[in-house]
Amino acid sequence: MILTVTLNTALDVTHRVPRLLPHASHRVTGVAERPGGKGLNVARVLGALGHPVTATGFAGGPSGALVRELLAAAPGVTDALLPCADRTRRTLAVVDETTGDTTQFNEPGPQITAAEWAAFQGRYAELLTGARAVALCGSLPPGVPVGAYAVLVRAARAAGVPVLLDTGGEALRRGVAARPEIIKPNAAELAELTGSRDPLPATRDARRRGARAVVTSLGPAGLLAATPEGTWQAVPPRRLAGNPTGAGDSAVAGLLSALTEGLDWPAALTRATALSAATVHAPVAGEFDPRTYDEVRGSVKVTQL
Amino acid sequence: MILTVTLNTALDVTHRVPRLLPHASHRVTGVAERPGGKGLNVARVLGALGHPVTATGFAGGPSGALVRELLAAAPGVTDALLPCADRTRRTLAVVDETTGDTTQFNEPGPQITAAEWAAFQGRYAELLTGARAVALCGSLPPGVPVGAYAVLVRAARAAGVPVLLDTGGEALRRGVAARPEIIKPNAAELAELTGSRDPLPATRDARRRGARAVVTSLGPAGLLAATPEGTWQAVPPRRLAGNPTGAGDSAVAGLLSALTEGLDWPAALTRATALSAATVHAPVAGEFDPRTYDEVRGSVKVTQL
Numbered sequence: 001m002i003l004t005v006t007l008n009t010a011l012d013v014t015h016r017v018p019r020l021l022p023h024a025s026h027r028v029t030g031v032a033e034r035p036g037g038k039g040l041n042v043a044r045v046l047g048a049l050g051h052p053v054t055a056t057g058f059a060g061g062p063s064g065a066l067v068r069e070l071l072a073a074a075p076g077v078t079d080a081l082l083p084c085a086d087r088t089r090r091t092l093a094v095v096d097e098t099t100g101d102t103t104q105f106n107e108p109g110p111q112i113t114a115a116e117w118a119a120f121q122g123r124y125a126e127l128l129t130g131a132r133a134v135a136l137c138g139s140l141p142p143g144v145p146v147g148a149y150a151v152l153v154r155a156a157r158a159a160g161v162p163v164l165l166d167t168g169g170e171a172l173r174r175g176v177a178a179r180p181e182i183i184k185p186n187a188a189e190l191a192e193l194t195g196s197r198d199p200l201p202a203t204r205d206a207r208r209r210g211a212r213a214v215v216t217s218l219g220p221a222g223l224l225a226a227t228p229e230g231t232w233q234a235v236p237p238r239r240l241a242g243n244p245t246g247a248g249d250s251a252v253a254g255l256l257s258a259l260t261e262g263l264d265w266p267a268a269l270t271r272a273t274a275l276s277a278a279t280v281h282a283p284v285a286g287e288f289d290p291r292t293y294d295e296v297r298g299s300v301k302v303t304q305l
Numbered sequence: 306m307i308l309t310v311t312l313n314t315a316l317d318v319t320h321r322v323p324r325l326l327p328h329a330s331h332r333v334t335g336v337a338e339r340p341g342g343k344g345l346n347v348a349r350v351l352g353a354l355g356h357p358v359t360a361t362g363f364a365g366g367p368s369g370a371l372v373r374e375l376l377a378a379a380p381g382v383t384d385a386l387l388p389c390a391d392r393t394r395r396t397l398a399v400v401d402e403t404t405g406d407t408t409q410f411n412e413p414g415p416q417i418t419a420a421e422w423a424a425f426q427g428r429y430a431e432l433l434t435g436a437r438a439v440a441l442c443g444s445l446p447p448g449v450p451v452g453a454y455a456v457l458v459r460a461a462r463a464a465g466v467p468v469l470l471d472t473g474g475e476a477l478r479r480g481v482a483a484r485p486e487i488i489k490p491n492a493a494e495l496a497e498l499t500g501s502r503d504p505l506p507a508t509r510d511a512r513r514r515g516a517r518a519v520v521t522s523l524g525p526a527g528l529l530a531a532t533p534e535g536t537w538q539a540v541p542p543r544r545l546a547g548n549p550t551g552a553g554d555s556a557v558a559g560l561l562s563a564l565t566e567g568l569d570w571p572a573a574l575t576r577a578t579a580l581s582a583a584t585v586h587a588p589v590a591g592e593f594d595p596r597t598y599d600e601v602r603g604s605v606k607v608t609q610l
Contacts, residue, residue, distance in 0.1 A: 015397070015410050022325050022401070025409040066367045092320070092397065094410065096327070104330040105320050105399065233590075 001078070002046055002256055003131040003161075005124065005152065006039030006057035008109040008141040009081065011090045014285065020096040020103060025185050029097070035071045036091055038166060039137035041249035041286055045275065049075030051257050056080040056127055058120065058141065060110050061087025073269075080127060082120055084111030089141075093245075093285070102243075109141030117144055124152060128159040132260045135252055136175070137166045149175030156180075162259060165211075168192060168253050176210045181259075183211040184252055186286070190216050199224050200305065204231070208213070214274070215255060216217065217248050220280075222273050222300075227265055230304055234269035236277040237299035244284030250275040270300040307351055307561055308436040308466075310429065310457065311344030311362035313414040313446040314386065316372050316395045319590065325401040325408060334402070339591065340372045340379070341396055343471060344442035346554035346591055347561070350580065352381030353593070356562050361385040361423065361432055363446065364490025365415050377450070385432060387425055389414030396444075398550075398590070407548075414446030418590075422449055429457060432452060433464040437565045440557055441480070442471045454480030461485075466562060470516075471557050473497060481515045488516040489557055495521050504529050505610065509536070518570075520577070522553050525585075527578050527605075532570055535609055539574035541582040542604040551591030555580040575605040 015263040016030035043055040049257070059081040069086055071079050096103070105146050128134065134156050136149050145151075149171050157164040164179040165172065168189035176183055176193070183206065185193060193209070196202040199216055203226045206214040213227040222235040254272030263271070274297035275288055282289040321335035340349070348360040362398070364372050364386040376384050394412040400409070414506055433439065439461050441454050450456075454476050461468040467486040470477065473494035481488055481498070488511065490498060501507040504521055508531045511519040518532040527540040559577030569575070580593055580601035587594040 015412070017410065022327060022408050023404075023406040026411065028410050028412045062367045062371045069367075082408050098327075101328040103327050105333050106321065106331065107320070107333045107336050272340050 001054050004039040004043040004055050008039040008139045009037035009057050011035030011063040016095045019098045028214040035067045037271045038249050041246045042253045044074045045076045045250050045253035047271045054078040056297040058084040064088035081125035084116050091135040110296040112141050112143035116289050131161050133162050133256050135164045146170050147174045150178040153178035153180045179210045182213045184215045187219045234302045240277050240281040242280040243285045247279045250279040264303045273300045306357040306359050308439040309344040309348040310441045311342040314362050315341035316368040316584050317341030319398045321400045324403045340376045343554050346551045347558045348382045349379045350555050359383040359385050363389040364393050365389035366487045369393035389421050392524035417446050417448035425538040436466050438467050438561050440469045451475050452479045455483040458485045484515045487518045489520045491522045539578040539607045545582050547585040547587040548590045552584045555584040570608035571607040578605045
């Protein structure tokens, strides 16, 4: 199985309103809830692709219980989340049905105790023994040390399990130094890591900081990968309209599934790019549209640089 | 004990943000949750005043479980909520810390089945046998017939329990015809019921529609009461700055507690007005500030009209 780690899971709530007016009272016309946090999004996409996947991290309080209840309905995903005493954060997306724009409210994550973090590391070590690859995804909740991903990368390397790290800021800076197999920054995370806004030199620079391969997501412009086997850019056949939420997580799922199947980089990047595009184009934020995926993956353009 | 009925309970969530910007992403700097819905607010104020109170209505799903958990911490309140299969609505208040303004998002209530509504009526009849007064408060969730309050008013009258009805629209129109002891509309609900925006004639008109007494809440201008014993206006000593959320519910608690203590109308209106003012002035929306209550209740001005 593939293991995904989401230390800062979330209950993602979407409210639809006819029109957002600041300081007014709104009747919510539609409510949707789904398990959130990058690693859970990756797990759901892997499960939907038919890859056995185990999701770990923390879940606590009523929002955490609901995350687990919703996760139980995701095909192919095994729930190995650990309880925490504080409550899982909620994210609220308010969609203005007149303009289509979204206004986002993100609660702070739960306070994780030292004992909970220690318990997590024990569970993670157990889960690694059955894992073919691991994805470490998203922000760190309060209480988890900023060097946490470096610790988890080293544990995976010691167990011989390839690890993909998808985070930003100081957690990425520390994590990359522990030599993960792949990092997948977006343009902003890459610029923060390297100090450069020029994607190609910055992607190459990020590799020198410790990652075996760096795959940078460039939004509608696709993916840029610097690897020991070469450097490639993968571009979707056309710009798809929609919601970019979760597109990066689908790219991670594409890369990880390809990695465990032994595909080469052009094939892996094709899959990741197509899944990303199919997520932007899906009617529900964070899901991928299987028809778009099937249609797009035959025509992703991969160029060696 | 006093019985309060909240068919459409809510989990009231407050998010504080530094500044609300439509279509932006916000880091929530403060999260607060409390049991909501008018009847639960009334119950909490009665409990805080030292009156034994039982709260009934519906609660379902994870949000309903959280409402019950939070209600268990309210002193003096006995939880007699019935489960429903659908989930209790959430209300979200986003407070802009720069301007102090609030933007409100209200989810639709749970769908109540015919069996759940029938079960509620049985439980309500049992609870009435121990009640000295009953408050029927707030909106009706989907599935509950629009004539529900008329049914509940008649059952209370048959059991010899005085009933206060605090709702609006068609539920109020039907309910008042069943002859409750008191209705407590605000200015907008009164205008909708009577077609008149002139508070004094409208309050008297509302009495002729069936209520023994009508107490209209006029916001900062206090309360206007038309009763068989006379007509009064009660005005707070000064305009208090703050959040009017829950001020009407505190007035209901004041009226009901006075009713069960056998106080006369001027004393009841004084208490209701002072509690209302102390709720506006409280630091937390929907709570009342005991110091303001003690300070204000000696100087409410009650005038017979």
